[in-house]
Amino acid sequence: MHRITAGGSRLPAFALLSATLILASCGSGNQTAQKKGAGGPPQVGFVVVQPGEVPVVAELTGRVNPYQVAEIRPQVAGIIRKRFFAEGTIVRQGQTLYQIDxxxxxxxxxxxxxxxxxxxxxxxxxxxxxxxxxxxxxxxxxxxxxxxxxxxxxxxxxxxxxxxxxxxxxxxxxxxxTRVPAPITGRIGRSLFTEGALVTNNQADPLAVIQRLDPIFVDIQQSSTELLALRRALAQQGVVPGSANVRVKLEDGSEYGLTGTVEFSEVVVDPNTGTVTLRARFANPDGLLLPGMFVRAIFTQAIDTRAYLVPQQAVSRDGRGDAQLWVVGANNKAERRNVTADRTQGAFWVITKGLNPGDKVITQGIANLKPDADVRPVPADTPQKIEAPRKGQGTGASKSKGG
Structure with a gap:
């Protein structure tokens, strides 16, 4: 029998052949295990959704209007002998403003x-x-x-x-x-007539204008289409009227600190604008809201008691613009659902149709999902486990050294 010298020593040929087969067998086993692990179901993160009370929030444009307006007009003719107020100040009801001869x-x-x-x-x-x-x-x-x-x-x-x-x-x-009093309490503007001017009881221009600014009104404009959709929603089960509280954003984007209440809604639609006016009343102790100012009114018109809040990353749109998402179906298979998502609330889509209580909505790992594909669902934001190599699963070189 021939002997092969390796590293200055003589080994039998059958011993060297056996070692080679053992190393090949070990390497083949590691590759098979790696392929099996890589080919398993993809891990996806999900959230369990339940219906809840989701407010239907409207943000509409509005204009500030005074609570009361009084145009001071003379009721007799004569010469103005004296003016008793300072322009731009607060006048009290019954206070004398002008004296006519x-x-x-x-x-x-x-x-x-x-x-x-x-x-x-x-x-x-x-x-x-x-x-x-x-x-x-x-x-x-x-x-x-x-x-x-x-x-x-x-x-x-x-x-x-x-x-x-x-x-x-x-x-x-x-x-x-001949004594012209203030009919209301409020802030008076500039005087349009001076002492010595002749006034009559049928003149077109007022002597001055008084506006009551605390409280104050905000007239909100809402399209008749939105109002019609809201009334239809309120006629269905699961949607109830919201509160009458209103918040406003000022022209600089800041929010007015006090909350107002909706007083009434007009019953006619403006034919020029196609809108309906809602009037809200606000306290205005500091005079921050001024007549004519444009604001954004934010208020809850209704509460949907059967809506779902789903993270925005879970919802996508198809070519027609329809909303869809993935859920974990039976036997841990991916299932695509078409849903109705008409509005957002913060970081969530408000889903009104297409989901059932307890559905597991996939929010992570949805990039390569296919319908009916096997998935390995875990709660959302679960960290992936990276296992260290087991003892004895080294590289081929190390095994050859050990062999």
């Missing part, structure tokens, strides 16, 4: 008062005459016609008293109108 109206009061006294005197004389004619008419000392005329004259005199009294009251009212 009262001279003519004071004279009218005096004239009406004198007419009333004259009417009373005439009425007294007519009454006495009628009383005197009564017994004479009964004794036929005077004709009954004379007595009838005396009674009629007495009644006319009493009517003249009432007429003169009404004229005196009108004169006093006009005299009071």
């Amino acid at each position: 009262p001279s003519l109206y004071a004279a009218s009061v005096a004239e009406a008062s004198a007419s009333l006294q004259n009417a009373r005197a005439n009425a007294e004389a007519a009454r006495i005459k009628a009383d005197r004619y009564k017994p004479l008419a009964e004794a036929e000392a005077v004709s009954k016609q004379d007595y009838t005329d005396a009674v009629a004259a007495s009644r006319q005199a009493n009517a003249q008293i009432a007429q003169s009294g009404a004229q005196l009251q009108t004169a006093k009212i006009n005299l009071n109108f």
Whole structure:
């Protein structure tokens, strides 16, 4: 038998052949195990979804309007003698704002008062005459016609008293109108007329404008299409009306600190804009909201009690724009679902159709999924386990050294 020298020593040929076969066998076993591990089902992360109360939040444009507006107009004609307020300040209800020259109206009061006294005197004389004619008419000392005329004259005199009294009251009212008071409490703007200006009771321009800014209104515009969809949703089971609380974002993007409430919704659609106006009331103690300001109103119009919140990365769109996602089906197989996802809420899609309570929605490892493919589901964000090589599973070189 031939002997082969290796490393200065002589080994039998059959021993060297046996060692070679053992090394080949070990290497083949490692490769088979690696292929088996690499070809297993892919690991996917899932979340279990349950229906919950998801608010239907609307963010609409709005314009700030004063709570009350009063245009100060004169009710009598005359010259403005004095102005009693500072422009841009807060005025109180009943506070005198202007004084119109009262001279003519004071004279009218005096004239009406004198007419009333004259009417009373005439009425007294007519009454006495009628009383005197009564017994004479009964004794036929005077004709009954004379007595009838005396009674009629007495009644006319009493009517003249009432007429003169009404004229005196009108004169006093006009005299009071020369003092122009504030009808409401609020902030008054600039005065459009100065002292010495002639004003009339039928002029087009007001003397000034008072606006009450605390509380204050925000008129919100919502399209009739959105309102119709909301009402249809409220007619279905599972959707209930939301709260009447409203928040607003100011023009600079900051949020107004106080919350308002919806007062009412108009029942007509503006034919020019196709919108319906909703009015919300806000407290405005610091005067931060000013009339004419544009804001964004945010409020919950309804609450969907059967909606699902699904992380946005789990939902994709097909070529037609329809939403779809993957769920873990029976026997751990991937199942594609078409769902209805019309809006987002934070980092979630709001799913209203296509899911069932307890579904396992795949949120991780969805890049290469295929329908009915086997998957290895684990809860989302589970770290992958990387195992160290087992003892004895070294490289071929090390095994050859050990062999």
